Amino acid sequence: MIKYIDPVKKLIGIFEKGHPDIEAQVDFVTGIDHKKFLGETCFADDGKIYVQVSINQTMIQIVDILAHELAHVGAGPAADHGEKWQLEYDELNRRFNEEMEKEIEMEGVASE
Ligand SMILES: [Zn+2]
Numbered sequence: 001m002i003k004y005i006d007p008v009k010k011l012i013g014i015f016e017k018g019h020p021d022i023e024a025q026v027d028f029v030t031g032i033d034h035k036k037f038l039g040e041t042c043f044a045d046d047g048k049i050y051v052q053v054s055i056n057q058t059m060i061q062i063v064d065i066l067a068h069e070l071a072h073v074g075a076g077p078a079a080d081h082g083e084k085w086q087l088e089y090d091e092l093n094r095r096f097n098e099e100m101e102k103e104i105e106m107e108g109v110a111s112e
Contacts, residue, residue, distance in 0.1 A: 005100070005107075007059065007063045007100070008062065010096065010103075011063055011070070011092065011096050012026070012066075012070075014092060014095045014096055015070045015073070015092060018074065018091070018092075018095075019073075019074050022073060022074070023049070024048075024049035024051055024073050025048070025050050025051065026051040026052075026053065026066070026069075027050070027051065027052050028052075028053050028054075028055045029052050029053070029055065030054070030055060030056055032052065032054040034054065034056070038053070038054045038057065038061070038065045039051070039052060039053045039054060039065040039066070039069045040052045040069070041072040041073055043076075043077040049073055051066075051072075051073060052069075053065050053066050063096075067089060067092045067093055067096065070088075070092060071086075071088035071092060074088040074092075075087075075088045
């Protein structure tokens with residue numbers, strides 16, 4: 001058995017805890033034009049939210065791009081990269097780092 005922490009799952013779980021009512025579709029894709037962007041959030045006219053994240057990156061970049069896009073999802077379409085978006089992004093990062101540290105501490109105890 002191999003135990004591991006899935007940082008993407010962890011980040012999405014943190015987002016869902018803070019925003020239990022928001023529904024969005026997240027797709028990890030290849031073929032994004034990296035000169036334009038590495039991730040994108042679309043708020044469709046019917047209220048649906050679609051997120052695309054490029055997987056042609058390092059894992060830490062993928063997690064950061066996802067945090068960036070989830071902050072858009074949490075802040076809403078009008079927020080752009082303003083104060084509301086920044087608050088969402090900072091909070092996601094803060095809680096993600098906190099929970100990852102906790103996991104590593106627990107792993108450390110378990111393997112002793
Ligand atoms: Zn953005």
